[in-house]
Amino acid sequence: MVLQINNDHQRFRKIVKGKIRQDLRKFLTRGELLGREGKRFVSIPVHGIEIPNFRYGDNNDAGVGKGEGQPGDQVDGEGEGMGPGGEQEGRHILEVDVTLEELAEILGEELQLPRIKPKGKHRITAERDRYSGVRQSGPESLRHFKRTFRRALRRQIISGLYNPDAPRIIFERRDKVYRSWKTVLSPQSNAVIIYMMDVSGSMGDEQKELVRLEAFWIDAWLRKNYQGIESRYIVHDVRAAEVDRDTFFRIREDGGTRISSAYRAARELIEKNYAPNDWNIYLFHFSDGDNSSESDSRECCTLVREQLLPNLNMFGYCQVASAYGSGNFINVVHEHLPDLEAVITSRVNTKDDIYDSIKTFFTAGR
């Protein structure tokens, strides 16, 4: 049985989602969400959802309790008892459970999906609505006039109301037929996202945290939208190696930095597994931009321009601010690859910038 309350409940969830959207920046920076894909629910405090009214303030909290205890003993438990404010729960901040997917979806509504080109074998599915049937209820804008008319006509003929000399068809509620839609999964293209992270010594814990948060949200969101997407992870200092997702989000290392090593590794990965004709390839690189030498930086740009970019849909470079001053790599990229639409850079200095950074990467709708 469908309960009437479900409508109110859905409305409430919608309002909650709206509130979350307002505070999205704050939630994006909550590190404890990392690695929680296993647990489906995330508890989120939602402010400002209650209805205000004239009430007594907190400073007068007092009450009557029952039990043992000497003057001065603490009254235990958070139960407010029957203090001013009575038995209402008003004072507590509302905590709402949402799934990680819902969060990613809210994030996604603010952004635009990357345009994935149809390529290769069909692994990624996209949802589409198709108007393929009819039903008895729906909005007037979807009313199927022809069918409705036919039903009304038939009813009137059967019930003898129809007068062929002065035909006059009047719809009744039960005559009305509306178009209805089905959500169809239409197979689309293959896509792979390669994340590269600088784990050198200059990348402190704070920087890694920023990278993880950003990569986490990009990943959560893309996965939510495209089933069957592939993600690969590369970490590098002076050497680069492919790691699994878990390691990527948790690894601690140090050493120097040679960015070109990561780009070579990415190139190999692509050559080996992802034929450019069959795959949409996205490359994200996170670093503090503190490359070991200027010449390596230049080499990176050549690599990107000549060997990687022809095969990529997008190359995203995100530079995080480090304790050792901001690196120079982003400037080198700007200098050598200024004219390429597929190259997008962003800077992240604090957690608050993550939201904007993700936005820079995706707003263009690539």
Add this chain to the structure above:
Amino acid sequence: MNRLLPKEIAEQAEIIAEHARREGLDFYPTVFEMLTSEEISQVAAYGGFPRRYPHWRFGMEYERLRKQHRYGLGKIYEMVINNNPCYAYLLNDNALVDHKTVIAHVYAHCDFFKNNIWFARTNRRMIDDMANHATRIRRYIGRHGLERVEQLIDICLSLENLIDPHSVFMRREAAPQPTATTKQKPEPTVTRFPAKSYMDRYINPPERLASDRAAVDENSQQAKKRFPARPLRDVLAFLLQNAPLEDWEADILSIVREEAYYFAPQGQTKIMNEGWASYWHSTMMTNYILGDNELIDYCEHHSGTLATSPGRLNPYKLGIELLRDIERRWNTGRYGPEYDACDDMAARREWGKDRAPRGRVVGPDSPGRAKIFEVRTIYNDVTFLDEFLTPEFVDEQKLYHYRQDPTTGRMVVVNRDFDKIKQQLLFMLTNHAQPYIYVTDGNYRNRGELYLAHRHNGADIDIKYAVATLKQLHALWRRPVHLNARIGDEVMLFTFDGEQSSQQRVDEKVDNPAHFL
């Protein structure tokens, strides 16, 4: 949602009703329905009703209840609507003994609804009216859109507590006097000293009479200008009559107000009502109904209902204990001037024991029973505690007074002083722990601004919420709104003029409203 009652339970309900009637309970016909836990959560979220208007706060309550149920933190056992016939709900996964307890409990609630004087003016067809409200609001949603209607309901709900629960017992406000056809008022009387006719001209000079008359006239003119004529507690009614509302907006406000009035007596009598119902389920279950094999389960659930934890006063527990105390006192004659005057503790302890040999209960025809029936008829929580709370009771129940320690922010026990405890309890129950807010001027500064005032009786209002509420109020009044409230030692005036909130100290420079509280 029509769930037929299983035959076995229907029979039990009849048996219990028979016992209840024999004990003197007098209730409307009562319809029991059997619901699943989802359904009962819905009904509970709707405040007991099967149909309410659509609003997200019911969804919020539903989510809370579902979660509570899922994690085993609480279970709704019983739910009953003040209506004729009464409707009550049973949870289908309860055991038979639970059903029996609930049924006994419910009959006592129904008796209370029917006979307690504070419920005398409630709408006994509320179940129908709630459904009608739902239909009306749905129609408005269809016409004006969900967003607008929902926004308005939010506003109305935020003012929901600004009603006067006593007003239902007063004669309704007389229709506003037509201003166009001013009735000929009796000539304003001015002082006229007695004098012989030839002296009158000198003792009561015509010039003085004329100037006196003019002064009186002006006074009455002033009084006429005052609007409203006296401070009003029913802010919602004032808004309904005077705010620039469209018909549908006024209708929604009136719906919210009507429902607030319907629920008000339940807030006023929580302790008594639950105490009365617990008293009777306990009395009837243990005397007549309980089977041997059901005893343990019954005891567990009964004690669970009455359980108290430190810092939390259970209205069920307080109510049942106080009713039993009253019964015992009247059975043993522990009342009246003679008993009150006795200050020999030993004598007080033994007082009247020979009259009630079996201790607590003497039986259905005892004076104690008669007394508690009287209590259930004419008292509400405030008067109930004011009249019957005794130092002995407070001592026996181990009540204490606690408050927040300003340095640590923790709640600490202050003392076990009877006067203090009683004062605190009464304070918490007065006006259902809501501040008293009055309309003191509906045309403040002659600019059509609304001036509310808080009557301070010991506790300050919450500034943050007050400011937010003023904003809501402005949406109805559409002119600047003010709230006069004492915060600490300062009297402050909070204002929202449609764009920004401000506050200022009230001093000579601030214009006076039409009335002071």
